[in-house]
Amino acid sequence: MSAIAVTHARVARSEWIKLRTVRSTVLTYLFAIAALGGSGLLVAISALERWESMSPSERAGVRIHEYVLAGDDLAFLALGVVGVIAVTGEYTTGMVRATLAAVPARLPVLWAKLAVLCATTFALMLPTSLVTYLVGDAIMSQRWEERLTDPGVLRVVVGTAVVATLVCALGVVLGFLLRSTAGAIATLFAILIVLPMTLGQFVPEIAPYLPSSAMLSFITVSPEEDMLAAWPGLALFAGYVAVAIGGAAARLKRRDA
Amino acid sequence: MITVEQLTKRYGEKTAVDSLTFTVRPGAVTGFLGPNGAGKSTTMRMIAGLDAPTAGSARVNGHAYADHPAPLTEVGLLLEARAVHTGRSARNHLLALAATHGIGRRRVEEVIELTGLGAVAGRRAGGFSLGMGQRLGIASALLGDPAALILDEPVNGLDPEGVRWVRELLRGLAAEGRTVFLSSHLMSEMALTADHLIVVGRGRLIADLPVAELTERTARDLVRVRTPDAEELTARLLGPGVAVTAAAPGLLEVRGATSAEIGAAAARHGLVLHELTPQRASLEEAFMELTRDAVEYRAGGDGAGGAAGLARDGAGAARAEDAAGAHDAAGAAAGAEAVAA
Structure with a gap:
């Protein structure tokens, strides 16, 4: 055991303890897993049941991964909320003062929270996404055909976990920027849901560059004409998150706790 | 050792802390005293690096807090x-x-035991009583076995037993050579716990002195006498420089004569005395005297402001209650005053 002092690894360990020991974050993680896995199973079974009543063109239009991963939006929102409450829970209870008194350099807390939440989210959502796809595919392959190895499918399945991780990071950052649970969740939902429905509808020129469209590009096997391609989409969404991280770092460093 | 130099904090127009300069030394309990809103908490947050000062600096054991x-x-x-x-x-x-510091589980269990949280350590802190919350706060403060302690209103919400526990703990920590700096708006608590006082009002330093010196500075020359022969004793005592106030039937307050002189006078004239008590100035009164101009929110009419709740608090020791009693008696007797010209 080395000398008693603050290190990045120790701050990360502290954040890992914090994440595990609050019921709300644990429950929200479980909700995200259930949202992706549960709705995947439900949609797969329902599609199979409706096969008889579908028209030939409907049958031909079904893509297994689109059906099976239909719960991704709900899971993303839940994971964004996990990111938010992991931070705002500290601000609203006053815990943040104890945290920042222990780590007065402050920025290590931001890095540690991002690292721990991103690692946890990816570690939970990658298997969830994979298992959901494989189970759903096994059910639906009675009528349709698609493989994980088909072009773009593996990218979408893994990409679902990648996007989930980035949305969680966005939640963390919004938490540090706004400090209030309601404000940060409202902003998160506005970015992911309201913006594409309003600005995206009425100013179609910028629609592909909105965060929600950019992330959608990466989890679509073949993005439409009016969308960015998969990898540029991911890069842009990650860029948005990175800019927000920069803002959060500046704010955390400067403002009174 | 905590060193504060020209520390200032402004929120827009309002100056919460105004060029504070003081030093808190190790090996003693230093009280940080002032009415509510005097800037005590803001000063403590600046020392701990949580709030950035508008001007000036604060150092702990020679370095800015964040540099440790x-x-x-x-x-x-x-x-x-x-x-x-x-x-x-x-x-x-x-x-x-x-x-965050690589402090082990053993130390965590130690501070849980030390603060008497053993039975509730597994419960969610949200369900804690104010007193348990304070104990948890103290446990957190002791976690790193620190050389200095900064405690903002540590006895708030504690029952009398808890108050005594905190007092003894802090005195013990100071005796080990640590720096102990605690804030309070309760003078009575400070009287029992602190060796040294830093008094602030409206963000400014009002006094920085040992507790004993504060008492001396405001010492009063007043003796309380209980006697069935109040009228005759009054007549015998009155003279140049001596004032006698009938505080209540059979109770006199004498200024300008020592208890020895009063006792001798009573004996000379064969008068019965039931009580003969020299009144020491209470720290509460000294505090009110010092902060009279700096009290931000005055309580309705009594002018005591932030210190008004003093005697009602569980921490209010006998001395504080004494002082309040003397106050009341003096007020009630205003009509029955007999002063020698």
Whole structure:
């Protein structure tokens, strides 16, 4: 055991303890897993049941991964909320003062929270996404055909976990920027849901560059004409998150706790 | 050692802390005293690097708080507002804080035992009583076995037994050579706990002196006499420089004569005395005297302001109650005053 002092690894360990020991974050993680896995199973079974009543063109239009991963939006929102409450829970209870008194350099807390939440989210959502796809595919392959190895499918399945991780990071950052649970969740939902429905509808020129469209590009096997391609989409969404991280770092460093 | 130099904090137009300069020395308990809103909490937050000063600086053991590689071993901090996530158990809260410094589980269990939280350490901190919350705050402050402690209103919400426990703990920590700096708006508590006082009002330094000196500075020359022969004793005592006030039937307050002189006078004239008590100035009165101009929110009419709640608090020791009683009696007797010209 080395000398008693603050290190990045120790701050990360502290954040890992914090994440595990609050019921709300644990429950929200479980909700995200259930949202992706549960709705995947439900949609797969329902599609199979409706096969008889579908028209030939409907049958031909079904893509297994689109059906099976239909719960991704709900899971993303839940994971964004996990990111938010992991931070705002500290601000609203006053815990943040104890945290920042222990780590007065402050920025290590931001890095540690991002690292721990991103690692946890990816570690939970990658298997969830994979298992959901494989189970759903096994059910639906009675009528349709698609493989994980088909072009773009593996990218979408893994990409679902990648996007989930980035949305969680966005939640963390919004938490540090706004400090209030309601404000940060409202902003998160506005970015992911309201913006594409309003600005995206009425100013179609910028629609592909909105965060929600950019992330959608990466989890679509073949993005439409009016969308960015998969990898540029991911890069842009990650860029948005990175800019927000920069803002959060500046704010955390400067403002009174 | 905590050194504060020209420390200033402004929020827009309002100056919360105004060019404060003082030093808190190790080996003693230093009280940080002032009415509510005097800038005590803001000063403490600036010392701990949580709030940035508008001007000036604060150093702990020679360095800015944030420059210490292991701040929890330098300063233990208890802030007025609870700094605990309500959804986490006390033990997990301490484990999470300890983890940032690589402090082991054994030390966490030690501070849990030390603060008497053993039975509730597994429960969520949100369900804690105010007193348990304060104990958890003290446990967090002691986690790093720090050389200095900064405690904002540590006895707030504690029962009398808890108050005594905190007092003895702090005195013990100071005796070990640590720096102990605690704020309070309760003079009575300071009288029992602190060796040295730093008094602030409206963000400004009002006094920086040993407790004993404060008492001396405002010492009064007043003797309380209980006697069935009040009228005759009054007549015998009155003379140049001596004032006698009938505080209540059979109770006199004498100024300008020592208890020895009063006792001798009574004996000379064969008068019965039931009580003969020299009144020492209470620290509460000294405090009110010092902060009279600096009290921000005055309580309705009594002019005591932030210190008004003093005697009602569980911490109010016999001395404080005494002082309040003397006050009341003096007020009630205003009509029955007999003063020699």
